[in-house]
Amino acid sequence: MIRKELVAASAEPLILSLLAKGESYGYAIIQEVKERSGGKMNWTDGMLYPVLHRMERRGLIRSRWGESETGRKRKYYSLKKDGKAAMEKHHEHWTLVHSVLSGLKKEHYA
Amino acid sequence: MRDLEEKISAWREQMLAAGIQSPVPLDELEVHLRDEIERQREAGLDGQNAFEISVRGIGRPQNLKNEFKKIERNIMKKTAIIVLAILAVLFGPGMILPALAKHRNMGVWNFDIVWPIVVGSIITVAGISATVFGFKKRKA
Numbered sequence: 001m002i003r004k005e006l007v008a009a010s011a012e013p014l015i016l017s018l019l020a021k022g023e024s025y026g027y028a029i030i031q032e033v034k035e036r037s038g039g040k041m042n043w044t045d046g047m048l049y050p051v052l053h054r055m056e057r058r059g060l061i062r063s064r065w066g067e068s069e070t071g072r073k074r075k076y077y078s079l080k081k082d083g084k085a086a087m088e089k090h091h092e093h094w095t096l097v098h099s100v101l102s103g104l105k106k107e108h109y110a
Numbered sequence: 111m112r113d114l115e116e117k118i119s120a121w122r123e124q125m126l127a128a129g130i131q132s133p134v135p136l137d138e139l140e141v142h143l144r145d146e147i148e149r150q151r152e153a154g155l156d157g158q159n160a161f162e163i164s165v166r167g168i169g170r171p172q173n174l175k176n177e178f179k180k181i182e183r184n185i186m187k188k189t190a191i192i193v194l195a196i197l198a199v200l201f202g203p204g205m206i207l208p209a210l211a212k213h214r215n216m217g218v219w220n221f222d223i224v225w226p227i228v229v230g231s232i233i234t235v236a237g238i239s240a241t242v243f244g245f246k247k248r249k250a
Contacts, residue, residue, distance in 0.1 A: 050177035
C-alpha cells in the first residue's frame with residue numbers, strides 16, 4: 001500500500017490527468033485510480049470531494065449536475081484551461097522526480 | 111429497499127449533525143454512497159454489509175467536515191485581505207488629498223501637511239500591494 005502522504009500529494013495531478021481524458025464524476029475517478037494502481041492507492045472515498053471542491057474554487061476544473069444513463073443524479077467535473085496548464089506543470093515536476101529517482105536507482109545497482 | 115432508504119436517511123442526518131452542508135456537498139456524497147452500495151451488492155454482499163462497508167469508505171463525518179472547513183477558512187481569509195486592502199486604498203488618498211489642498215491654500219510645507227501625506231502614501235501602497243496579492247492568491 002502506498003503511503004498516505006504520497007497518495008495525498010498525487011491526488012491533484014491524478015485528478016487533472018483523468019479529467020484530461022474527458023468529464024467524469026467522483027465515484028468513477030476513485031474507481032479508475034484504484035484499478036490503475038492495482039488497488040495500491042486507496043483514497044478515503046469521501047476525502048476526494050474536498051479536493052475536487054478546492055480545485056474547482058481555484059479555477060482548475062468546473063462542475064455541472066447531470067444524470068447517469070440509469071437516471072441517477074451526478075455531479076460531473078471537467079478540466080478548465082488553467083487546469084490543463086496545472087496538469088502540464090505537475091507532469092513536468094513528477095517526471096523530474098521520477099528521473100532523479102531512476103538515475104539514483106541505476107547507480108545503486110550499477 | 112425501504113430499510114436501505116431509512117439507513118441512508120439516518121446517515122444523512124449524521125452528516126448534517128457533523129456540519130456537512132446540504133445540498134452541496136451532501137447530495138454528492140450520497141450519490142457516491144449509493145454507487146458504492148450498488149457495486150458491493152453486485153459483488154455479492156447483502157444490503158446490511160454493503161451499506162456498512164460503503165459508509166466506512168466515505169469516511170468519518172467529522173474528518174470530512176474538517177477538510178471542507180479548510181476550504182471555507184481559506185475563502186474567508188482571502189476575502190478579508192481583499193476587503194481590508196480596498197479599504198486601505200480608499201483611506202490612504204483620503205488622508206493625502208486634504209493635506210495637498212491645505213498646502214495649496216497655505217503655500218507652505220509643515221509637519222501637519224507632511225505627515226498625512228507620508229502616512230497616507232504608505233497606507234495606499236500597502237493597500238494596492240495587498241489587493242494585488244489578494245487577487246493573485248485568491249486562486250491558490
